[in-house]
Amino acid sequence: MxxxxxxxxxxxxxxxxxxxxxxxxxxxxxxxxxxxxxxxxxxxxxxxxxxxxxxxxxxxxxxxxxxxxxxxxxxxxxxxxxxxxxxxxxxxxxxxxxxxxxxxxxxxxxxxxxxxxxDLSSHLILRKGTIEGIQYPHLARDIGTFVAKVTFYTSDFYLHPFEKKQLVKQFINPELCKITEDLVFTDPFFDHETNDFPTEIREAVEQLWNDSELRHEVAKLKFQFLTQAEALLHGDLHTGSIFVTPESTKVIDPEFSFFGPIGFDLGQFFANIILSYLSQEAHILSSKERKQYQSYLVDTLKQTWSSFKQEFSKLWENEGNEVYTQVPGTLESFLGKVWVDAVGFAGCEVIRRTIGLAHVADLDTIQDLTQQYQLKEKALELGTYFIKNRTQITNMEQLIQVFYQE
The missing domain is CATH 3.30.200.20 (Phosphorylase Kinase; domain 1)
Known part of the structure; x- marks a missing residue:
């Protein structure tokens, strides 16, 4: 780069x-x-x-x-x-x-x-908590509400166009956006020097690199990231950017913040919860306890999207200032776009966290290397599927069915 x-x-x-x-x-x-x-x-x-x-x-x-x-x-x-x-x-x-x-x-x-x-020393980084199998009953509600409120109140649906564009100017963040453009949307899909993965999964990685349909779909997602200044985004909303206790949630590290497509923040969070779900095959040895925790993670996905959708819809209906927020069907259409975007962006995040420059401890700390490699190959399969099929995955239940094991 x-x-x-x-x-x-x-x-x-x-x-x-x-x-x-x-x-x-x-x-x-x-x-x-x-x-x-x-x-x-x-x-x-x-x-x-x-x-x-x-x-x-x-x-x-x-x-x-x-x-x-x-x-x-x-x-x-x-x-x-x-x-x-x-x-x-x-x-x-x-x-x-x-x-x-x-x-x-x-x-x-x-x-x-x-x-x-x-000082948030009383809190724990969420990624560490999920690796340890800790449940956070307010996390999903808090993250859904967080994304809904920050994005709605900084969007054209609420702000006067002059105020919105002035705010966009304040958050033009070309340097860190370029990092995302490269490390999330470009390098993992090509044989690039920044990529980092064990040679044992190279065959699966090369299969991904040679998938022209996948690259075509990622190109669309990258162009959305480059051009769609829908609302103010955190820009790096993964489980390492959230501090938690069972009673409290604090979002940190928004140095990648910029105006972009609303589905990006949601997609990053979804992806990291899904990677946690996969990694529990190694972190929780008891089958019963593992299934219970994986069910909690699935519920986290469901409740995050439900919380976002409910809060964003309420704000749209009660505080929307753009005339088209009052036109029937416009809200549903926009939420449908956010959902499709989130699924696609989640796919990109899953792949880049598996073979790109910056990994996740969820997978990399797995001591059984054979199992680690198998799970990383599974992650690549999931990420690819999400990207290619994002318009066919119409709701959270369908998304979960792709990876959920009874």
Missing amino acids: STPSIQPPSTYEPLNENTVVQFVKKLNYFTEDAALQVREIGDGNLNLVFHIVDESHAKSIIVKQALPYAKVVGESWPLTLERARFESSYLQKAAEYVPNLVPKVHYYDESLGLFVMD
């Missing part, structure tokens, strides 16, 4: 556990004499994340700083620091509609490419 040379501001410097303390003390969030404990906890691909605690006053915050390159690759892959603005701006915009589902942003510093937000 070719990327432009990007120079950070002259005032920029990556913080460390010492300098970040000096920085936060200037913000007066902690008392002057506070004895702060600091840990760098970032385990993602792009950023530094500092956890700062004042135990004597039971206060803590997170400082997240963008690096001028991708951690997952190194300095050979330069990145702009502006992604910190996209992330903090998205969280603040989402907080206008779903304040209980995102962490609060306290401060943003453009020159250092960082922002300060609530």
